[in-house]
Amino acid sequence: MPQMPKVELYAAIRRDYRHGMKLREIARKHNVSWRTIRKAVDSLWPEPRKKLPPRPTAMDPYKAVIDGILQADLDAPRKQRHTVTRIFHRLVEEHGAEVSYQQVRRYVADRKPQILVESGKAPIEAFVPQTVVASKADFGIDLVTPLQAGSSRQGRENLGYQRDPFAIDWDQRQAVCPQGRTSRFWSPSTQQGREVIVVRFDEADCHPCPGRTACTTAKRWGRRLTLRPRALHELAQANHDAQNDQAWQAKYALRAGVEGTVRQALAVTGSRRTRYRGLAKTHLEHVYSAVALNLIRLDAWWNDKPLDHTRTSHLS
Incomplete structure (x- = not known):
């Protein structure tokens, strides 16, 4: 039997507890300890997973050296700035570094935009592909780029209940659909390397709903929404609203x-x-x-x- 997500496990434990099942029966049914049952009964949400401290890498002794090179390149003529290959060779020849080219390239790619922002020389706004949304939150750069509507069936067909009519309550970690139903599951996860939040409504609420045909075609589950983290979601929503402004369209x-x-x-x-x-x-x-x-x-x-x-x- 596949292991269910912890949020769904907690919901199932609370449901059995409300129906009067004993703790021993719940533990045997779900194969959990009494401590897990007590946590599920006392709290709606599982404890956040503890983040492990970053492990030391071979790059750690040379990060300050690379930062110094990148900072010096800010004032150097364009033809005299260091490429990743040149930085790698300098680390090996001058410092005897035992690192790979890929490690140096990844660090430079991550660190160079941060150094530009720290020095105050990063562009304030830029025309970029729409796949980048987090630049305002991460680097303070306003993007001048249109964002597509959602990738869901409703967004592609421009029919039914799209994501906008759903009210998102970030503090209570739940969503309310246009028919007034409240979501049952709120599951932070990772999809294709991006942090997302999967919101799902209960089948018992969606199945008899009069607006079901305009909302979802799922037969086993209720409606499901995939949200970005709160900061990115609000930035994307503000970008969508700005796209209808004539001043923004003239700029683009x-x-x-x-x-x-x-x-x-x-x-x-x-x-x-x-x-x-x-x-x-x-x-x-x-x-x-x-x-x-x-x-x-x-x-x-x-x-x-x-x-x-x-x-x-x-x-x-």
């Missing part, structure tokens, strides 16, 4: 010009892949490509050539 319209410029460079000159070997020849190719693009744009400007109708981005 700047991205259309950037995308059109990049697309023209790739389609006309084929700059995505170099035709030659060696940096010198590749650089000369880029110079010629830039000159050609400038001549094409000047010709279009002088002859009043209308702009092409570009396609609508799938991010919109």
Whole structure:
């Protein structure tokens, strides 16, 4: 028999306890100790899992060295800044570090944005893909990017009860559906490396509900919602609301010009892949490509050539 999540186990123990089962019978039924039964009866939610202290790694003695290199690169000319490969070679040659290139690359990728924020040189807002939502919470950067509607069936089809009509009570760790039913389970978990909260309604509430067909097609369980942690959920909700504002749409319209410029460079000159070997020849190719693009744009400007109708981005 597969082991059920602890939140569901606690709910089952409380249900049996309310029905008058003895502690010994509950312990035998669910294969738990009397201490677990007492915790389930006294508290709605299991105790949070204790976080283990971070284990020491081979990178620990050299993190300060890498931080110093990255901080010095902030004031260095662009061509003189350290790549990950150069940092790795310096650690090995100058400090005798016994670390792998992958370890150095992961640390630099995580630490470089933090150093930019600490130094006050990080961009305040940026046009980025919509897969990044946490930059405001983590780095204080406002994202200018549209977010898709939910990935649920209701969101894809734009029908029925989507996630917005559900009232989320973060303090009580429960959700209320448009029909006034309260969720039964609230389970923090991890999906594809991201922290999420799975909220599920009881089948006994969803099955006789008059709005069931507009809410869920699940036959075994009730409606289920997948939420991001509270800070990210509220940021995403604020971003969705801002997308309907004309000022935000005018700001995001700047991205259309950037995308059109990049697309023209790739389609006309084929700059995505170099035709030659060696940096010198590749650089000369880029110079010629830039000159050609400038001549094409000047010709279009002088002859009043209308702009092409570009396609609508799938991010919109």
